Amino acid sequence: MTKASAALAVLAAFLIALPAFADNYLLSVATLILYFAYTGQAWNVMMGFAGQLSLGHALYVGIGGYVAGGIFYHWGIGPWAGLWVAMALCVALGVTIGFLAFRFGISGVYFALLTIAFAEFTRIGFDHLDWLGGPGGLFLKVAQRDTWDVANFRGPPLMYYYTILFLTAAALAFCAVLLRSKAGYYWQAIRENEEAAQALGINTFRWKMLAVALSAAMTSVSGVFYAFYYNNLFPEQVFNIGRSIEIILGPVIGGVGTLFGPILGAVVLTVLSDSLTELLAAIGWEIPGIKQVFYGVVLLAVVAFLPNGIWPAVAKRLRL
């Protein structure tokens, strides 16, 4: 593993130094990549480690963003306090969904559809919640781009970049520890064969609940980040099923259940998406929808030919 840690150190140094030579556009792309890497990692805890497929993770992003954003909007209290409220609420929500589902023995496709249902239900609910802007959206006061107002998390793009870089690194380290902990091994046992795990005396209900709670807590943080980075929230956008799919694309493309899969997947997808935009603009094919068609075809190819994701194939090639 020394080769891997050396590579990781080089990558970390590169990312820390990146703002020194990157312009604002590149920095925004890097921020977006890290955002998807972090959120994908959070989803991966639930699906990749414990084998519980959630197709409604936009729920936790949305609730996280709306709660911290709403607290800031109405009372001017910064996200460092709002974050904990948002996280507590997301954990409560995740635990409720998990409790209901696992108690009634709902798993697989049915569990996935239940997560979609909760996200969609919440989306429509927020459309009718005027206190948080309703369908017209919630707008946070735009940041002063030149001063670092750390208390209220308002500042230049650089601040957001380093925040999300820190979050991604912390999530990676946390997941690496998790995977080698008792919980990690229990989760993998549950993922591979739940009945066998149960027969071995693992309280599968409790460990699955832990996975959901951790995943929800981690995802709520990306919601808070999203709200303060973009400064606007619309139910139609944040809770949309398209958002949930976006979150899981990275880990699935990169490699479900691997530590680096979500990161690699986020890089590949964001770079692909941005370069497609540039390329199509350069050759003048700016028809609405054409980019997504290409995107879908690439997705299809990756899923069909690399069923375990890109990372396992890369790791094998590099002998990491």
Place this chain on the structure above:
Amino acid sequence: MGFDLVANVVVAGVLTGLVYGLMALGLSVIFGVVRVVNFAHGEMMTVAMYAATVLFAMLGLDPFVVALPVAAAFFVFGYLLQTALINPFITRPEHSQFMLLVAVAIVMVNALLMVFGPDARNVQVDYQLDSFEIGKILIDKARLFAAGAAVLTATGLFLFFRYSLTGKAIRACADNYLGAKVVGLNVKKYYALTFGLGCVCVAIAGCAQVLLVDVTPPLGPYYTLLAFVIVIVGGLGSMGGALLGGVLIGVSEALAGLFIAPSAKSMFSFGLLIVVLLFRPQGLLGKR
């Protein structure tokens, strides 16, 4: 708000619900046999709707007339899709199948956007404004015909699965994959056949639905979710359940639109879905 108004809304909800039911029936049949959840179902529905609008605009053909050729084309499409893309995936994990069909859905909905643009399209036939009058209840002709086509197709499919030899073979594949293989059935061929039949349901439902609503590309993901809600409520894999679920959702949407707000109508459906999943996860008519 009188009784007549409510009765009218309920009748319209039942008829629309039958068309929804036929769409969901396709999803249910595919899941019941192939055990793959078709996440591109609603997108296929919109493709059928666009096909009907195009054939109407170019040749002036009635959507009920074009339903047959569109259904035939969809059967071939579904057969090929299952053979080429999905068959290799039937032993892979669920999230992998999910991504595959999501990719298909993304390509479909955006290809529609590329070709037709974001504007709504529809068909206009003379009987769309007519209605039958039974007492104080007015029944739109188009809605009645659409529901009739849905019921007819569903009945045909039911009889096919019940009595034809091929239908029985497909049910055998669904009941016991290994057993079906042992007795010499070409399971993958029957899977492809089933996917084709599921697509036929979608094609006919799409051609009927185009008489009731205007079609835009974003309708695809919406219908996919709607089809899920319906089959879960009715019972995944149950044919009668899909129709019952469709009617329930159709009526509840119509009533929610009347009593609460049109924008809240799908909240009702998702609430129903959550309740059913929690207390009867196999659905109203499903078996475990």
